[in-house]
Amino acid sequence: MSTSPFGPYGIPDGDPGFTVSVEIDTVLDDLTEDDCARLLASAGVPRARIDESALLQARVVFELPHTGWIVSAQEALDTAERVAREFVVVGAETCRTDLWAREPWFPTQPDNAEFRYEEPETPAFTVTVEIETTAPNTDRGLGETIFSCFDEYLSVRRTPSPAGRQHLVVDPRSAHLDGAAQRCLKALWCLSGSWSITRLRVVADDVYRLECSDRLTRVSETLPEWQYAATDDGNRVVAVPDLQTDLTGWSIEALSQDGHAHPAPFVLGRVWQDDDGIVNLRGVGRRCPAWTATIEHGHHLDCVITTRGTTFPVDAWDATANWLVESLIGNPVGLIVDLGPSNYDPDVDDEVINAQLHKLDEGL
Numbered sequence: 001m002s003t004s005p006f007g008p009y010g011i012p013d014g015d016p017g018f019t020v021s022v023e024i025d026t027v028l029d030d031l032t033e034d035d036c037a038r039l040l041a042s043a044g045v046p047r048a049r050i051d052e053s054a055l056l057q058a059r060v061v062f063e064l065p066h067t068g069w070i071v072s073a074q075e076a077l078d079t080a081e082r083v084a085r086e087f088v089v090v091g092a093e094t095c096r097t098d099l100w101a102r103e104p105w106f107p108t109q110p111d112n113a114e115f116r117y118e119e120p121e122t123p124a125f126t127v128t129v130e131i132e133t134t135a136p137n138t139d140r141g142l143g144e145t146i147f148s149c150f151d152e153y154l155s156v157r158r159t160p161s162p163a164g165r166q167h168l169v170v171d172p173r174s175a176h177l178d179g180a181a182q183r184c185l186k187a188l189w190c191l192s193g194s195w196s197i198t199r200l201r202v203v204a205d206d207v208y209r210l211e212c213s214d215r216l217t218r219v220s221e222t223l224p225e226w227q228y229a230a231t232d233d234g235n236r237v238v239a240v241p242d243l244q245t246d247l248t249g250w251s252i253e254a255l256s257q258d259g260h261a262h263p264a265p266f267v268l269g270r271v272w273q274d275d276d277g278i279v280n281l282r283g284v285g286r287r288c289p290a291w292t293a294t295i296e297h298g299h300h301l302d303c304v305i306t307t308r309g310t311t312f313p314v315d316a317w318d319a320t321a322n323w324l325v326e327s328l329i330g331n332p333v334g335l336i337v338d339l340g341p342s343n344y345d346p347d348v349d350d351e352v353i354n355a356q357l358h359k360l361d362e363g364l
Contacts, residue, residue: 045060106128170187229292240266
């Protein structure tokens with residue numbers, strides 16, 4: 001069979017086929033068995049399966065043999081439209097199957113050392129394209145080809161790829177997944193006549209930026225502001241909702257009642273944040289990305305440790321204040337918390353300083 005990797009209907013040499021995935025805004029571990037069954041049913045693809053994305057979110061994945069990028073991309077968009085009737089869809093992707101087997105997550109890289117995670121002002125989508133550079137079907141350079149294919153209203157930039165291929169990042173200025181893809185279709189059609197498209201993804205801006213933040217090598221030696229948030233099983237997490245600082249490689253140490261230290265790494269996750277910026281895991285406010293580290297039940301936070309081994313001791317009063325703030329989240333108006341010294345001895349006739357916290361209406 002004679003094949004060619006070029007053109008929208010071109011089939012790459014060896015006919016590897018393409019793999020399609022549709023990602024939703026729900027962590028895989030949060031899905032029940034019924035949710036998984038509903039997700040697969042909504043995709044409408046009998047051979048589909050469920051796995052997790054780079055940010056641990058659930059996605060539907062299936063293979064399309066004997067196809068090129070345009071057919072599989074359209075199938076990805078159609079599947080995303082069906083899934084969106086039941087779930088919030090944050091991304092759709094098609095990738096050459098032989099590459100997917102080695103890199104099941106798009107190897108997104110920040111395009112400059114000054115990259116910072118910023119929550120987008122309005123919901124929008126980014127289009128990322130990977131092309132094979134070993135056998136271009138043109139004598140023109142990539143820059144010249146991009147200039148001739150992409151209209152002025154499409155912002156295009158090139159980013160490094162750890163796999164040695166070329167990545168293009170396109171800002172189609174669209175708040176809808178299908179709209180973002182359709183705005184780039186004509187340019188990609190033109191591009192594929194000269195360069196082989198191996199991977200194509202339409203993804204929500206906040207997901208794309210969060211993945212880039214996860215791949216930065218920047219190291220900070222300043223302790224960021226942190227808060228507590230309680231889990232349903234009685235554990236707590238130390239949460240840092242500000243992703244301006246990359247906490248890759250950072251960890252905490254919590255002490256058990258017998259004084260033993262228990263480390264826990266910071267990982268990228270999701271929390272809820274109310275209008276006052278207070279984080280929680282009870283679904284109060286809007287869901288947002290954050291760095292989190294888990295403290296086991298009955299332990300108390302002792303210190304935060306950076307990638308370089310610098311240790312920041314946590315002041316007991318700071319920890320207590322954050323614990324009190326977290327404790328008031330989700331509790332009814334009229335709650336009263338009595339505070340007193342931990343070394344109080346009722347047999348000693350001394351003045352005891354204590355306090356009360358009252359939860360009032362309107363968040364006070």
